[in-house]
Amino acid sequence: MKLYFRWKLFLGFFGFALVVGALLIAWLLLEVSAGHLFGGDPSLDSELRRWLLHFLSWALLVLALLSIPPALWIARRLNHPLRLLDNAMKQVSKGNLESQLPPLRTYDEFEDLIGTFNLMLAGVQQLGHLQLERDRFLAHSLDLICLAGEDGYFKEVNPAFQRVLGHNAEVMLASPFLDFVHPDDVTATQAEFEKLKSGAPTLSFLNRYRCADGSYRWLEWSAAPVPERRLVFAIARDITDRKRMEQAEAKLIETRMQFQIAREIQLSLLPKAPPVFPGF
Numbered sequence: 176m177k178l179y180f181r182w183k184l185f186l187g188f189f190g191f192a193l194v195v196g197a198l199l200i201a202w203l204l205l206e207v208s209a210g211h212l213f214g215g216d217p218s219l220d221s222e223l224r225r226w227l228l229h230f231l232s233w234a235l236l237v238l239a240l241l242s243i244p245p246a247l248w249i250a251r252r253l254n255h256p257l258r259l260l261d262n263a264m265k266q267v268s269k270g271n272l273e274s275q276l277p278p279l280r281t282y283d284e285f286e287d288l289i290g291t292f293n294l295m296l297a298g299v300q301q302l303g304h305l306q307l308e309r310d311r312f313l314a315h316s317l318d319l320i321c322l323a324g325e326d327g328y329f330k331e332v333n334p335a336f337q338r339v340l341g342h343n344a345e346v347m348l349a350s351p352f353l354d355f356v357h358p359d360d361v362t363a364t365q366a367e368f369e370k371l372k373s374g375a376p377t378l379s380f381l382n383r384y385r386c387a388d389g390s391y392r393w394l395e396w397s398a399a400p401v402p403e404r405r406l407v408f409a410i411a412r413d414i415t416d417r418k419r420m421e422q423a424e425a426k427l428i429e430t431r432m433q434f435q436i437a438r439e440i441q442l443s444l445l446p447k448a449p450p451v452f453p454g455f
Contacts, residue, residue, distance in 0.1 A: 188246040189246040196238035256289060257285075272299055325372050325405045329347050375400075376397075376399045379397065393415045397411075
């Protein structure tokens with residue numbers, strides 16, 4: 176059976192009051208009867224003995240009734256800080272971080288306990304705000320941000336993965352990240368990941384990732400290991416458009432070079448000077 180602390184306090188103070196009151200009444204009756212009531216003296220009149228015992232019973236009953244209000248008040252007074260702390264902690268467990276307790280003057284350790292709880296709650300609120308800002312940053316970041324484990328699986332990815340690649344977080348976390356890498360880039364990606372696991376950071380590493388529609392996009396990675404958690408923190412930027420421009424520019428340069436070579440070849444076929452024929 177569960178017995179709340181406030182009722183334990185009440186029963187304790189109530190029982191203490193009864194014991195003290197019973198001892199006091201017994202002492203008074205002993206004085207009144209000159210010691211004959213509890214000594215079994217036959218000289219004491221039986222009617223007087225019954226009257227004294229009857230009086231003792233009623234006195235104990237009245238004392239019990241009179242002891243209830245102060246016992247309840249004392250129990251409530253002592254249990255009030257505990258009840259406030261219990262309600263506040265229940266609110267915190269439900270996610271309500273605005274449950275700070277007002278200063279309570281109890282002139283005992285409960286004042287320090289309430290102050291410590293408010294300080295702890297302020298720290299939790301600050302952490303909650305930081306977590307909210309972190310989630311907001313991850314949600315609106317244009318870059319792909321992730322945590323990868325040394326087992327080769329993503330542990331956490333931000334929404335940019337779905338915006339860029341089309342895969343939702345469940346798909347990205349369910350398979351090794353090498354499954355999404357272009358076959359031609361797997362070896363280089365694996366070698367770079369081994370360097371990360373050894374403690375070396377990665378800067379501007381390029382590879383291609385498969386999209387949900389089967390196409391591939393170029394990503395430029397920067398990553399740093401987190402050895403104490405056996406994780407890798409990585410940020411990637413989609414540079415597909417830049418790579419296409421670079422490829423188009425390289426192709427244009429190559430075409431110009433080919434035209435230049437063809438021009439030089441054609442010019443080399445022409446004579447250095449007009450031909451000279453005798454008689455003409």
